[in-house]
Amino acid sequence: MRILGIETSCDETAAAVVTDARDVLSSVVSSQVDLHARYGGVVPEIASRAHVELLTPVVAQALVEAGLDDDHVDAVGATVGPGLVGALLVGVSAAKALSLVWDVPFVAVNHLEAHLYAAFLEEPELELPVVVLLVSGGHTMLVLMEDHGRYRLLGSTIDDAAGEAFDKVARYLGLGYPGGPAIDHLAMSGDPEAIAFPRAMLDDEYRFSFSGLKTAVVNHVRRNPDVSTADVAASFQQAVVDVLVLKTRRAVAEHGAKGLVLAGGVAANSQLREAALDAAMADGVHPFLPSRSMCTDNAAMVAAAAWWNLQRYGPSPLDTGADPNLRLTLVD
Numbered sequence: 001m002r003i004l005g006i007e008t009s010c011d012e013t014a015a016a017v018v019t020d021a022r023d024v025l026s027s028v029v030s031s032q033v034d035l036h037a038r039y040g041g042v043v044p045e046i047a048s049r050a051h052v053e054l055l056t057p058v059v060a061q062a063l064v065e066a067g068l069d070d071d072h073v074d075a076v077g078a079t080v081g082p083g084l085v086g087a088l089l090v091g092v093s094a095a096k097a098l099s100l101v102w103d104v105p106f107v108a109v110n111h112l113e114a115h116l117y118a119a120f121l122e123e124p125e126l127e128l129p130v131v132v133l134l135v136s137g138g139h140t141m142l143v144l145m146e147d148h149g150r151y152r153l154l155g156s157t158i159d160d161a162a163g164e165a166f167d168k169v170a171r172y173l174g175l176g177y178p179g180g181p182a183i184d185h186l187a188m189s190g191d192p193e194a195i196a197f198p199r200a201m202l203d204d205e206y207r208f209s210f211s212g213l214k215t216a217v218v219n220h221v222r223r224n225p226d227v228s229t230a231d232v233a234a235s236f237q238q239a240v241v242d243v244l245v246l247k248t249r250r251a252v253a254e255h256g257a258k259g260l261v262l263a264g265g266v267a268a269n270s271q272l273r274e275a276a277l278d279a280a281m282a283d284g285v286h287p288f289l290p291s292r293s294m295c296t297d298n299a300a301m302v303a304a305a306a307w308w309n310l311q312r313y314g315p316s317p318l319d320t321g322a323d324p325n326l327r328l329t330l331v332d
Contacts, residue, residue, distance in 0.1 A: 001074045003310075004062065004098070005303025006055070008091030009083025009111045010137075011035075011042045012296065013054040017066035017073070018303035021117065022124045026065035027293070027300040030054045037177045041167065048086035055094055062299070075099075075315075077107040077306025079114065081326030082138070088322035096318055105315030107306040111297075112328045115263040116145055117308065118294040118301040126288060131257040133248045133276070136264035137163035137180075140208050140244075142251050143328070145261075149312050150331050154251050155206025162240055163266045165210035169217050169236055173229055183233045184269050190234030192271075195220060195227075197239040199246075206247055213239055237271055245275045252285055259286035268295040 002025070007014040016027040032050050036042050063069070078095030081088055092108075099106035116132055131154070132143045140163075141156035160168070163180055170179025175186065197216050200209040217236050221227060252260050260280045266272065273289050280287030294301065309316075 001307060001310075002066070002068065002072060003075045003077055003107070003303040003306050004059070004073045005109070005299035005301075005306060006059065006076065006078040006091045006095045007114075007297055007299040007302045008051045008055065008087050009079045009081070010087060010297060011047045012298070013051050013058050014297060014299035015055070015059040015062035016299035016303050017062055017068060018121070018300055018307065021120060021304040021307035024121060024300045025067070026062045027298055028058050028062045028065065029298055030058050033178060040171050040177050042084070044084045044086055047084055048090060051087055051090040055090060059094070059098075073102055073104060075105040075107055075306060075310055076102070077109050077302055077309070079111045079302055080108040080320060081323035082111055083324055085322055085324040088324060092320075092322050099318070105310060106318055106320075107310050108316035108320045109302045109305045109309065110326055110328060112139065114301040114305040116143065116151070117304040118263055118290050118298075119261045119288050121300055121304050122290055122294060123288055126261070127258045127286065129255070129257050130259035130261050130288075131248060131251045131255065132261045132263050133244060133267070134263045135162045135244065135266035135272075137161060137167060139264065140210070142206050142248060144251070144255050144257065146331070148308055151328055153328065153330055154255075155208065155247070157208040157210065159209050159211035160214060162208070162210055162244065163264070165214050165240065166266065168214050172218055172221070173232065175233075180266060180269060183237055184271070186230050187234035187237045187271065190228060190230030190232070192234040192238035194231035195235035197235050199239055199243050202243065202246065206251060208243065208247070210240065237269070241269070241272045241275050244272060245279050248276065249279050249283060252283065257285065259288055261288045262290065263295070265296045268292040
């Protein structure tokens, strides 16, 4: 079954064709980074308008690269939430229109669930249960994936998401947008032990907090204006990674998971990837680090999640709307 996936939840306009949630025939992503960089973050109205302009050519390119004609697509899946409501509406409306024109099912996809399925595109035989550390600009959460469609939320952030903290610290340090890659690059030339930034809520099982860490960075730089920016970046990044990996290891051990999986945009961070890999190997569990292209927002993961949803629930009603606050459906 060939599924066209569409992703427009934030500032990436993406389309992909995936067969049976395993084989990626094409994956096209048009980034809006340059449009938003001057503002230091994503501007919702600009993102929505860019999606309107970019989505049709992106979908066309995905079909061409997959070697398919329109009538060879078996279903259309699209992210319906969470995300920016205006941006979501562009993708959802386009997906419904295509499903009607081609007379194929429309499948609504939760963006968070799609990130969980990014791993299965590159390792279809990944053995469950696994603990997934989902870290992005909008979310930081630990999810126990017991089976396909069976998720338990173990914990999440009570304030800033990890990616949000990266962006805010980078903005304060004058590193530009997006902040994650900038800090990751600069940290390579800094000393991660130069500054003893706090590791918040270590005794709280699975909840996270990064707002205080962000404030600690600002206060330290104000008190020490001549401090090395590379050392600040490296020490900040190490503090984030230490908390993320410690709690993920704890979750894997306490729930008897067979694997540790990273997901989301922050999963592309080189220090986090190295630390997660080392931790999984030391604990004797299977590590899975998706390729960087599968960490950031893309439509291949949407198409994969759509395939699983179609098997479990069938087509989604065409009156399904965009939900900017959509949550992951959890088991009791």
